[in-house]
Amino acid sequence: MGKKSDIVLIENGKRLDGRKPLEIRDTEMKVGVIPNANGSSYVRFGKTIAIAAVYGPKLLYPKHLQESDRGIIQCRYNMAPFSVDERVRPGTSRRGTEISKVIKLAFEPVLFLENYPKTGIDIYVEIIQADGSTRVTSVNAASLALANAGIPMRDLVVGLSGGKISDTIILDLDGKEDNNSEADVPVAFMPNKKEITLLQMDGQLTNEELKDIIKNVMKNGEIVYKKQIETLKKRYDE
Amino acid sequence: MEDEKIRQIVVPGEEIKTGKDLKSGHGTYEENNKIYSKFLGIPQEFGSFISVIPLSGPYLPKVGDKVIGIVTDVEKAGWIVDIKCPWQAFLPLSEAVDEFIDIKKVNLNRYFEPDDIIYSEVIDTRRGDVHLTMRSQMSRKLKEGVIVEITPSKVPRLIGKDGSMINMIKDKTKTTIRVGQNGIVWISGEDIDKAIKAIKLIEEKSHIYGLTNEIEKLLS
Numbered sequence A: 001m002g003k004k005s006d007i008v009l010i011e012n013g014k015r016l017d018g019r020k021p022l023e024i025r026d027t028e029m030k031v032g033v034i035p036n037a038n039g040s041s042y043v044r045f046g047k048t049i050a051i052a053a054v055y056g057p058k059l060l061y062p063k064h065l066q067e068s069d070r071g072i073i074q075c076r077y078n079m080a081p082f083s084v085d086e087r088v089r090p091g092t093s094r095r096g097t098e099i100s101k102v103i104k105l106a107f108e109p110v111l112f113l114e115n116y117p118k119t120g121i122d123i124y125v126e127i128i129q130a131d132g133s134t135r136v137t138s139v140n141a142a143s144l145a146l147a148n149a150g151i152p153m154r155d156l157v158v159g160l161s162g163g164k165i166s167d168t169i170i171l172d173l174d175g176k177e178d179n180n181s182e183a184d185v186p187v188a189f190m191p192n193k194k195e196i197t198l199l200q201m202d203g204q205l206t207n208e209e210l211k212d213i214i215k216n217v218m219k220n221g222e223i224v225y226k227k228q229i230e231t232l233k234k235r236y237d238e
Numbered sequence B: 001m002e003d004e005k006i007r008q009i010v011v012p013g014e015e016i017k018t019g020k021d022l023k024s025g026h027g028t029y030e031e032n033n034k035i036y037s038k039f040l041g042i043p044q045e046f047g048s049f050i051s052v053i054p055l056s057g058p059y060l061p062k063v064g065d066k067v068i069g070i071v072t073d074v075e076k077a078g079w080i081v082d083i084k085c086p087w088q089a090f091l092p093l094s095e096a097v098d099e100f101i102d103i104k105k106v107n108l109n110r111y112f113e114p115d116d117i118i119y120s121e122v123i124d125t126r127r128g129d130v131h132l133t134m135r136s137q138m139s140r141k142l143k144e145g146v147i148v149e150i151t152p153s154k155v156p157r158l159i160g161k162d163g164s165m166i167n168m169i170k171d172k173t174k175t176t177i178r179v180g181q182n183g184i185v186w187i188s189g190e191d192i193d194k195a196i197k198a199i200k201l202i203e204e205k206s207h208i209y210g211l212t213n214e215i216e217k218l219l220s
Helices: A094-107 A134-149 A175-180 A207-234 B152-159 B161-173 B192-204 B211-219
Strands: A027-031 A039-045 A048-059 A072-079 A119-129 A158-165 A168-171 A183-190 A195-199 B028-031 B034-037 B041-046 B049-054 B066-075 B078-082 B089-092 B117-124 B130-133 B140-142 B146-149 B175-179 B184-189
Touching (some): A027 A207, A039 A134, A072 A134, A094 A119, A094 A134, A094 A195, A134 A158, A134 A183, A134 A195, A134 A207, A158 A175, A168 A207, A183 A207, B028 B049, B049 B152, B066 B089, B066 B184, B146 B192, B152 B175, B152 B192, B161 B175, B161 B192, B161 B211, B192 B211
Parallel strands (some): A072 A119
Antiparallel strands (some): A027 A039, A039 A048, A048 A119, A158 A168, A158 A183, A183 A195, B028 B034, B066 B078, B066 B117, B117 B130, B117 B140, B175 B184
């Protein structure tokens, strides 16, 4: 990453899979896929599939993790061993720990945790198939699962990744673009408040390019947001 | 109101537009003079307040709520009660028994044992310390019955306006029913199976208009 590769990722304004630079892959979302969980969801972006489950809020153990004035979020992001071409070693990894942490941070400003002192909310995200942008797919899945669980939220959270290939701004990177682009920028934000809760950058960008990417992500994130609303309401449209 | 019409549903963070000057009630929050929903739920007006009734979610205890709980443990001077909320509830000895008791001599199992079902009232919820009392009216140990759990936010729907729905189920199935605010329903009497069926149907279809007619059809 960070340097130009030999693969031509964008030709005549079309990407490898025939998308326009600012086009999002086809998406599929479902809620209530895990009956045992308080809330759950299934989110697919192209070939990336994430399943999220939310348990709680429940009394938190071990006791030293409890906060007496607010609840805490515990998040686990995990990639299934078969989710990519080369087997992922099961268990905790540096990357998994990082993504768990950023998902947790993306949701802390969104939930009314002060209503639930001494408790913990568990978010489990499993990636069963990975093809780029897994962390923003996880954020979308977790957002739906939390709303499905009936946990009070300030807003839904929409995640979408942006990037740059040969001076063109692109959105929703897939696996090949993720590995070979000059930069990729995962963004998660609250669509109604227009506040960003997750922003990371890998690669090199100028100030203007970064601002441009964020602007485009916020604009096109509306599509993902509409899809989330539709998914949540669909369950009650008999 | 048409039969089977679906109520308007809002998602978390969605602005609730009513056109009237309403205050932010339960399940909503206010920012910059606009009212937003906290839950995936159904907006409803209560007097000068607008509230959102969540379609799912945990029970948050409030002072004054009448709840049904299951005794899980006996402590030195009270009982631990499971009321299906994120915290454990505690029933202190002083709130349960009127007579003087020397706790060195008396075994508290005499009053409540684990697995007993009690109907009681919440008196304190500060910082996740939920305390119960048996001193309020109607509070007692519930014997010989069946327990059904429903989503706590759907309890008002189960009770209906001035108890219309629950009284109808009681009359038609010849049962005694107690509903806790925490979504635990205790049933005892003749046709328990039919009553459970009706309660489950209410939970499933709480967002539809004309539910009372449907339940009436089921029970007759």
